[in-house]
Amino acid sequence: MPVITLPDGSQREFDGPVSVADVAADIGPGLAAAALAGRVGNELVDTAHVIDSDADLAIITNRDAEGLEVIRHSTAHLLAQAVQSLFPAAQVTIGPVIDDGFYYDFAFERPFTPEDLEAIEAKMVEIAAQDLPIERKVMPRDEAVDFFKGLGEHYKAEIIAGIPSDDPISLYGQGDWVDLCRGPHVPSTGRLKAFKLTKVAGAYWRGDSNNEMLQRIYGTAWPDKKALKAYLVRLEEAERRDHRRIGKDLDLFSLQEEAGGGLVFWHPKGARIRRVIEDFWRESHVRAGYELLYTPHIALQSLWDTSGHTDFYREGMYQPMEEENQLYQLRPMNCPFHILIYKNTLRSHRDLPIRWAELGTVYRHEMSGALHGLMRVRGFTQDDAHIFCQEEQISAEIQAILDLTISMLNAFGFEELSIALSTRPVKAVGSEEIWDKATAALREALEAKGLDYVMDEGGGAFYGPKIDVKIRDAIGREWQCSTIQLDFNLPERFDLEYVAEDGQRHRPIMIHRALLGSIERFFGILIEHFEGKFPAWLAPVQAVIMTITDSQNEYALKVVEILKNQGFRVEVDLRNEKIGFKIRQHTLQRVPYLLVVGDREADANTLAVRTRAGKDLGSMSVDDFAESLQAELVSRGLNVMED
Numbered sequence: 001m002p003v004i005t006l007p008d009g010s011q012r013e014f015d016g017p018v019s020v021a022d023v024a025a026d027i028g029p030g031l032a033a034a035a036l037a038g039r040v041g042n043e044l045v046d047t048a049h050v051i052d053s054d055a056d057l058a059i060i061t062n063r064d065a066e067g068l069e070v071i072r073h074s075t076a077h078l079l080a081q082a083v084q085s086l087f088p089a090a091q092v093t094i095g096p097v098i099d100d101g102f103y104y105d106f107a108f109e110r111p112f113t114p115e116d117l118e119a120i121e122a123k124m125v126e127i128a129a130q131d132l133p134i135e136r137k138v139m140p141r142d143e144a145v146d147f148f149k150g151l152g153e154h155y156k157a158e159i160i161a162g163i164p165s166d167d168p169i170s171l172y173g174q175g176d177w178v179d180l181c182r183g184p185h186v187p188s189t190g191r192l193k194a195f196k197l198t199k200v201a202g203a204y205w206r207g208d209s210n211n212e213m214l215q216r217i218y219g220t221a222w223p224d225k226k227a228l229k230a231y232l233v234r235l236e237e238a239e240r241r242d243h244r245r246i247g248k249d250l251d252l253f254s255l256q257e258e259a260g261g262g263l264v265f266w267h268p269k270g271a272r273i274r275r276v277i278e279d280f281w282r283e284s285h286v287r288a289g290y291e292l293l294y295t296p297h298i299a300l301q302s303l304w305d306t307s308g309h310t311d312f313y314r315e316g317m318y319q320p321m322e323e324e325n326q327l328y329q330l331r332p333m334n335c336p337f338h339i340l341i342y343k344n345t346l347r348s349h350r351d352l353p354i355r356w357a358e359l360g361t362v363y364r365h366e367m368s369g370a371l372h373g374l375m376r377v378r379g380f381t382q383d384d385a386h387i388f389c390q391e392e393q394i395s396a397e398i399q400a401i402l403d404l405t406i407s408m409l410n411a412f413g414f415e416e417l418s419i420a421l422s423t424r425p426v427k428a429v430g431s432e433e434i435w436d437k438a439t440a441a442l443r444e445a446l447e448a449k450g451l452d453y454v455m456d457e458g459g460g461a462f463y464g465p466k467i468d469v470k471i472r473d474a475i476g477r478e479w480q481c482s483t484i485q486l487d488f489n490l491p492e493r494f495d496l497e498y499v500a501e502d503g504q505r506h507r508p509i510m511i512h513r514a515l516l517g518s519i520e521r522f523f524g525i526l527i528e529h530f531e532g533k534f535p536a537w538l539a540p541v542q543a544v545i546m547t548i549t550d551s552q553n554e555y556a557l558k559v560v561e562i563l564k565n566q567g568f569r570v571e572v573d574l575r576n577e578k579i580g581f582k583i584r585q586h587t588l589q590r591v592p593y594l595l596v597v598g599d600r601e602a603d604a605n606t607l608a609v610r611t612r613a614g615k616d617l618g619s620m621s622v623d624d625f626a627e628s629l630q631a632e633l634v635s636r637g638l639n640v641m642e643d
């Protein structure tokens with residue numbers, strides 16, 4: 001007689017085994033109709049799953065994050081069924097859920113065309129309308145291998161053959177179509193009401209370029225048509241802002257196949273922006289009491305053995321290189337280097353806290369299929385810092401880091417932040433006592449600053465609790481940039497010490513933190529956030545002076561000299577082109593201020609000032625323009641001439 005405990009603590013008793021669907025129906029017809037899956041204990045299950053003993057149960061609907069995931073996952077199966085019904089020769093491989101949607105990889109003789117996608121989507125709509133029940137079946141592994149081989153599904157057979165032989169295999173059928181899957185799925189295809197296929201791309205089997213190329217179809221799925229439509233609008237907006245396209249149009253950066261994937265080349269205009277970001281970052285850090293460091297990009301592999309990276313971070317690291325019988329390792333992180341400097345001298349409690357920051361370039365191996373513009377790269381510069389402090393200094397240090405984080409993110413126009421505090425995971429180093437103390441210190445810091453935050457229980461790194469800060473961009477997307485992590489592991493591994501007031505040697509606490517994350521990724525986010533229309537303090541060219549005819553050349557050159565001498569990033573366009581053409585071109589280059597000079601301006605020592613938004617600010621003396629621009633730069637764009 002199972003007793004089912006619901007999330008609100010209420011209990012229901014049943015005479016015998018019950019399915020998740022039965023429990024939902026027992027609660028009410030509305031919930032029975034909305035139920036997509038269930039969570040028994042920590043396990044997600046189908047609504048057909050039968051519970052035969054006492055259990056905690058949550059009914060999952062499309063209002064739950066898991067519900068949306070089940071919808072997306074089930075839609076990937078719907079896609080596979082549609083593809084195989086239209087193209088029987090296509091073999092299925094894998095089809096995971098990703099952010100906002102799903103994809104499915106097929107082995108097929110040719111790439112799918114946009115017309116194919118339309119036909120496949122129409123077929124999906126048709127199968128969904130049939131409202132086919134989705135049924136789970138369990139098979140011994142070897143039987144499942146034979147079953148899929150018999151269907152001509154060699155990839156599936158290979159996947160199953162890789163599963164331990166005593167694990168039973170679950171298959172899911174809808175209509176006359178069957179796929180291997182762990183589940184869970186929605187109860188029937190009719191529950192999939194709002195989906196769209198978005199694109200096709202090539203992808204290698206198991207992500208390895210030595211393997212055959214598969215055809216990957218991407219799609220998105222939502223609980224209802226309204227949510228789907230809102231997403232498609234957002235997608236269009238995101239595509240318009242794609243940093244890879246804007247980066248090319250504005251000549252900011254490139255990734256060069258000749259040099260290898262995921263390595264970023266900063267062109268002069270991108271490099272100007274980077275320098276402004278870095279200068280601002282350095283000034284802010286020095287003001288906040290940090291010292292700046294420079295450390296090498298490679299080190300003996302033995303250092304990475306001491307730090308533990310060769311053990312727990314192996315996949316992220318490049319292969320070591322050998323020199324004079326010693327192995328060297330490209331650095332995936334900066335931490336051990338700062339630690340070596342710490343250890344270089346015996347530290348006293350009077351030296352603490354020590355705050356050391358570095359724009360440290362690191363190299364991490366990412367699968368080529370995972371690389372994405374500036375967002376996912378193999379070489380990048382972290383705006384890294386390490387703080388060594390005493391236990392009782394944690395809260396104050398975290399508060400200072402939060403201040404610096406918020407003021408820096410605000411300066412780039414990110415006002416809306418969401419903060420999460422992550423606590424001890426199951427596998428962790430350090431005593432429970434130190435975890436409790438440290439977590440309490442992080443909480444205290446957040447509360448002292450009056451910041452809202454959510455708890456991510458068990459979401460900390462194995463070496464310590466952390467605070468993550470996400471920013472929200474101009475089109476509502478969230479990006480995690482800042483992270484503040486306590487570390488009880490490295491001080492132990494490197495035997496870090498300081499001499500305390502009591503004359504005894506104690507272990508310092510180590511804090512790792514990055515505010516922007518990586519300069520490359522942050523730059524990508526900035527490009528998309530501003531749609532390439534950087535505020536003047538960041539813009540690679542702040543103003544262009546353009547002449548109407550040759551007779552203003554001398555005056556234009558004089559003005560550009562005056563403005564350059566005051567440190568402004570100004571260019572001059574003397575080309576023998578129509579002024580309308582020049583204005584259009586520099587507007588497309590997103591130059592904030594367009595300064596037109598004709599005879600009237602040359603005679604009166606003025607500039608006709610326009611903004612890239614097309615606003616005419618009228619005629620201004622050179623000095624007035626310089627003064628206004630200066631005010632705008634100093635306020636980092638809060639005090640814009642246009643407003």
Ligand SMILES: [Zn+2]
Pocket residue numbers: 073074077172180181182183184185
């Ligand atoms: Zn599935």
Ligand SMILES: [Zn+2]
Pocket residue numbers: 333334335385386512513
């Ligand atoms: Zn670190």
